[in-house]
Amino acid sequence: MARRRKGKPINGWLVVDKPAGMTSTAVVNAVRRITGAAKAGHAGTLDPLATGVLPIALGEATKTVPYAMDSAKRYRFTLRWGEARDTDDAEGAVTATSPVRPERAAIEAVLPRFTGEIDQRPPIYSAIKVDGRRSYDLARADQAPVLAMRPVRIDSISLAEMADADHASFDVACGKGAYMRALARDIAEALGTVGHVSALRRTAVGGFRAEGAISLEHLSDVGHSPARFEQCLLSVATALDDIPALALADLEADRLRMGRAVQVLRTADRVVIEALDDGAILRAMDGKTLIALTRLEGMEIHPVRVFNL
Numbered sequence: 067m068a069r070r071r072k073g074k075p076i077n078g079w080l081v082v083d084k085p086a087g088m089t090s091t092a093v094v095n096a097v098r099r100i101t102g103a104a105k106a107g108h109a110g111t112l113d114p115l116a117t118g119v120l121p122i123a124l125g126e127a128t129k130t131v132p133y134a135m136d137s138a139k140r141y142r143f144t145l146r147w148g149e150a151r152d153t154d155d156a157e158g159a160v161t162a163t164s165p166v167r168p169e170r171a172a173i174e175a176v177l178p179r180f181t182g183e184i185d186q187r188p189p190i191y192s193a194i195k196v197d198g199r200r201s202y203d204l205a206r207a208d209q210a211p212v213l214a215m216r217p218v219r220i221d222s223i224s225l226a227e228m229a230d231a232d233h234a235s236f237d238v239a240c241g242k243g244a245y246m247r248a249l250a251r252d253i254a255e256a257l258g259t260v261g262h263v264s265a266l267r268r269t270a271v272g273g274f275r276a277e278g279a280i281s282l283e284h285l286s287d288v289g290h291s292p293a294r295f296e297q298c299l300l301s302v303a304t305a306l307d308d309i310p311a312l313a314l315a316d317l318e319a320d321r322l323r324m325g326r327a328v329q330v331l332r333t334a335d336r337v338v339i340e341a342l343d344d345g346a347i348l349r350a351m352d353g354k355t356l357i358a359l360t361r362l363e364g365m366e367i368h369p370v371r372v373f374n375l
Contacts, residue, residue: 073104077125077375078299083279084112084120084268093282097122100286101295109134109305110271111193113247115155118268119276126373127302130359134305136242137272142226143263144235145250150260154189154247158262166259167231176256177223180249185215189247218244233264273307302373303349303356310338311349312360312367319352322360327368339365 080101084093090111098106107128109121118141123131147167151158193200194213219241226235236253238246247263254261269276280298288294312335318328328350330339339348342362350357350367355375360367 073098074102075125076101076103076299077127077302079127079274079302079304080122080124080285080298081274081279081300082120082122082285083276083281084117085282086117087114089114090120093120094122096282097124097285100282107131109137109274110139112268113155113266115157115263116266116268118266119271119274119279120268121271121274121305123305124299125302126375127305129371129373130302130305133309134272134274137305137308138221138270139240139242139244139268140270141238141240141246142235142267142269143238143246143250144229144233144265145254145261146264147232147234147254147259147261149262150251150254151262152190153262154245154251155263155266162260164259166257168234168257168259170225170228172257173225173234173253176253177225179256180223180253181220183217183219186218186245186248186252187215188213188245189251216243220244220249223249235265273304301354301356302375303351306349306356306359309347309349309359310342311351312338314350314352314357316352319350319357322350322358322367322369323372325369325372327363327366328360330365330367336365 080097082093082097084090090108094106094108097103101124103124105125105128107123109123109131112118112120121134148164149160150162152161188194190213221239221241223236223238226237228234238249246266250261250263285298288298321328330336339362344363346362347370348360348362348367350360356373358369358373359371361370
């Protein structure tokens with residue numbers, strides 16, 4: 067018999083504005099303590115130095131975390147020219163210096179090189195596994211690995227401001243797996259100097275935006291008031307907004323809940339699926355309630371993940 071998980075059965079998403087100095091795991095643990103939720107996880111690690119959007123999935127929302135992690139991201143980072151660091155951010159030890167401070171025109175001229183599908187070498191202080199061990203663990207043990215280049219997608223990058231000769235801030239929109247620390251390092255090298263990230267803020271993960279993020283202090287304040295807490299909690303389906311939806315009748319919803327396939331019969335639903343290939347993922351909805359994520363096979367939808375909502 068399965069053990070019952072301790073805590074409250076809270077289902078939904080919280081968008082936390084992560085403070086600097088905390089790990090993403092520490093933020094998740096804090097949210098669990100404040101809310102008493104039985105289950106929680108986050109959609110994409112932020113470095114301790116970083117602040118900003120950290121979507122926290124509670125309960126059944128944890129089943130949608132992979133879809134949130136695949137979403138496009140937005141960042142604002144500040145590049146400090148003239149100092150390379152072993153972590154590629156301000157927390158590391160200085161490994162090289164340079165007197166070169168790029169001018170605005172030179173910076174803007176080099177940015178197109180870093181737009182589109184590019185190859186990027188991740189920072190050695192990253193969670194990538196090498197022979198079963200985290201790269202940052204190897205680096206801390208003076209066994210820093212040589213990480214392979216890998217493709218990432220940078221949708222856009224623009225120079226936002228230059229506070230002084232030593233610093234420049236950039237706005238970036240990107241796909242999954244792009245490291246801002248590596249991007250900053252490589253931009254500096256392309257400009258004939260060295261550099262590292264001195265500040266980093268994530269402003270969006272898919273539909274989760276900084277404008278709707280709450281601090282842990284605010285969450286603690288509202289956590290004791292069910293009505294105020296509900297105003298902060300987003301639906302489980304929030305991370306799935308980009309996935310086409312089908313409206314089900316009660317009997318169809320019951321079939322999916324039992325793990326059975328459902329035939330697509332209604333004309334309106336057939337219009338939705340005609341533009342999709344076999345294997346496409348669809349949201350099955352009963353009114354406003356998410357029933358399941360399903361896979362399209364011919365004119366049937368088959369349950370992939372069923373939600374207990």
